[in-house]
Amino acid sequence: MSQMPGREAAQHGNRLDPWFDHYAERAHNLRASEIRALFSVVSRPEVVSLAGGMPNLKDLPIERLADSARDLIARNGSVAMQYGSGQGWEPLREQICDVMSYDGIAGADPDDVVITTGSQQALDLVSELFIDEGDVVIAESPSYVGALGVFRARQADVVHVDMDADGIIPQALEDMIHSLRKSGKTIKFLYTIPNFHNPAGVTLSEERRPHIVEICQREHVLIVEDNPYGLLGFGSDPLPALKSYAPEVVVYLGSFSKMFAPGFRIGWAYAPHAVRDKLVLASESAILCPSMVGQMAIGGYLVDYDWYSQVKTFRSMYHERCDAMMKALAEYMPDCTWTHPEGGFYTWVTLPDGLNAKAMLPRAVRAQVAYVAGTAFYYDGRGTNHMRLSFCYPTPEEIREGVRRLSTVVNAEKELVDMFGVGSVPANAHIDVEPTLPTSDN
């Protein structure tokens, strides 16, 4: 077959990309997250990764799930392997309403649920619906790296609202809304992870929840409540979702990735009715419909298995790992402070003054431990003296060893800073970006 030379096209664009001059403005806002840069490192077996956010699936009943998969295809293959509704399979939307009742959302309407390719797609669709260039999204300080990426791709201006150990500080939120409006900004929504925050590891207290909702309702600011970890509290049952206080003010995002498994890529949005309408249209435009195989597999899991017992098994496992991390931090890193998660996957560590987590990363990798530097979780370059440590995937022994290794790096770095006033230089250039390895973070 005749191959035409690509030279003519290459006169346009630039040397590396003949289409460089064709991209939409928003395309220039896409960038690899700092987390992705770590994957080449994290995948080496000798490295203890405290970086990733992959749920630990070791406790799932694989053999039984395999039989369920066979039954699904044998009995309903012609439905499961066909196109489905853009909004999602109705029986699963009903089951999702049951799942949300554990978050204090009573009597949810399946008609207001939209099933998506993971809750990431739900977040992307909400952003597509609401964000014009330059609009403000308020997010916690710090916030989920994958959300910041979505907001950046939509050319939003993200401002971070302060948190403490009880989550968003209501007065800080209120002041921020007023001050943004005074300066003429258009606020589109508050993006928040109230439970077992990624990366901060804190939970919005029950006392503050109605207060936050009331502020947003009064100020007419939509809340996007992202709740992937809500069922994974170590102690008691979940606190009531923000959605439960004022359904019309909140788009709730849920996910099966952490309470079951991410491989089916099934999440959802539960939205005010008019927003739901638009979400369905946007999702049909984006993917036509979510996978019927995935939806029916999850539906079967919720019916045929004692899924809430499985959630409790996950809770114990993650609790044990979190305890291991807390103990190791106390033992090995007395010069740091960190949050004390009551659930989820992460703790947020504050380094001694003058230490730069990003600059320190190559040393950590040499010491065979990985983490994510705090800067990944800010829109504005902050976070240099923070790191996110995850305790979801490694064993308690590995966690202990990982923190021990990390402490040697932190201590050495601290000595440098104490002696010379500066630590390592920024590290970007030292880390290979390896995009073909798992994007395990969520």
Add this chain to the structure above:
Amino acid sequence: MSQMPGREAAQHGNRLDPWFDHYAERAHNLRASEIRALFSVVSRPEVVSLAGGMPNLKDLPIERLADSARDLIARNGSVAMQYGSGQGWEPLREQICDVMSYDGIAGADPDDVVITTGSQQALDLVSELFIDEGDVVIAESPSYVGALGVFRARQADVVHVDMDADGIIPQALEDMIHSLRKSGKTIKFLYTIPNFHNPAGVTLSEERRPHIVEICQREHVLIVEDNPYGLLGFGSDPLPALKSYAPEVVVYLGSFSKMFAPGFRIGWAYAPHAVRDKLVLASESAILCPSMVGQMAIGGYLVDYDWYSQVKTFRSMYHERCDAMMKALAEYMPDCTWTHPEGGFYTWVTLPDGLNAKAMLPRAVRAQVAYVAGTAFYYDGRGTNHMRLSFCYPTPEEIREGVRRLSTVVNAEKELVDMFGVGSVPANAHIDVEPTLPTSDN
């Protein structure tokens, strides 16, 4: 739990949607396709639907596929149910390169393949990367309704380039590019379905292929080649893809939905390297990663089954159905003209002068037959005297009966027009929108 009244929020927005004043500009461009409006009708068992685009899965070896699904989870469950790479599972990307070799794409690089939630997502991502508000996309006349929806959501200006029985007319394309540029427009890409066009049912001839590519290369217009039906030609093997002539000029979109099954929602883009880079970032932002279960199920199918024989079985089935439709049209609708597909799912019917397919639809539904009116496939309101008929899903007998019923409606309508000069009034108000039924069209 305390429920706050929604009244305060409702003072903003409008009566039906408190967030009406919050949407992004692009959100107002989302609208339900004319096809979706048909679903309530199409799902009635007494109606012969010549409207949908669902592939016919009856010939798939369901029992064997059920066993494969069990084996997949039993042997690789911890990988299949986990997060995967944003770009897609490498073994499947390699297999996709083999699949594309049937389209004349030799030596494709798996590193330039991005796996997506159906090829619809690939199209959405390409549009996100390239389209700024007001940019021009050139599409065939008519074009795929789902693509027009994506372009509309991205606020593109779509212009339709003329086709004849051999596909896009090269001179028309060249003239259009020149005239658009003369009027100061920015052309972002040509969107084309070269094989067994949806809805037109025509195929770009082998002679024209290098010519179309040469024009786009010379004019520096990117080609987005959408090829879901390429393997489903009734006669010989596929014509060479546009991508095979000048890889740097073409983003090729492929899908397993028609050559295997849509329920896994697995498609792909095969793009110039620099574009691929950005597609991966955009896809990670949109969904983190495609379903590993879906990817590994498809990968297993390609390895363990004689998938090309299955494609040939599909070809014969669709060929038989197409023949049934061609014969029925010739017998019952001598006043119409239609295209003669050599593959795929659709034929494009031109009604006698003065007939309006959209206005006629309620009568057709009363006569228990459904189709899609031609206006769905234009950005500019054209297509009133056209309809798309699909032959993929109903049996040959049903197709014959459906066309017979349709002919009674067309003939009655023609009598009206011949007598009074006008036919039925436009029909929108008569059709219920039923969004919870399958979005079967692609």
